[in-house]
Amino acid sequence: MNISQLSYSKHCILVYNNREYFINYRPIKNCIEILLSNPKILQHFIFKYENKKHQEEKSYAEQNSGNWWKYAEASISSSACILFFILYSNVITTDTLGKSSLYSIYISLAL
Known part of the structure; x- marks a missing residue:
């Protein structure tokens, strides 16, 4: 990742x-753009809906196995x-x- 692109204020x-x-x-917007501009990183964060089952019952093992993911994925463009x-x-x-306090916000891409 090209860290030099991450600008500080x-x-x-x-x-x-x-x-x-x-x-x-x-x-935050700048950090997200930089992370997503790297195709080597981005390929590990693309998930498609998975209908997981365990002993013939619906299993919610990962974030992309929930029904909300299925409906959200169906509502967006195929690209x-x-x-x-x-x-x-x-x-x-x-x-x-x-x-006096400041609130820092951290961002993490999920695997």
Whole structure:
């Protein structure tokens, strides 16, 4: 993956004793675009609906074995794919009194 394409933005979050404190971040949209621009990575994240069964009963083993995936896949163009990724957040306290916080958001492509 070409990491140099991942651009950072810089934002001043605090000025204390005439000193500025910054946070560096990447916009989520930019991260998704970069990850999906790499065909070697992308091929591992394309899932088609699978009607899984265990002992003749419907089995929900993976995200792409659920009925919602089946209906979502049927509702889009045949040349499109559903991408499964996880967003999660974490709070970062930015001052010593705990009154100011930033929420970081992480993205992970699911396998």
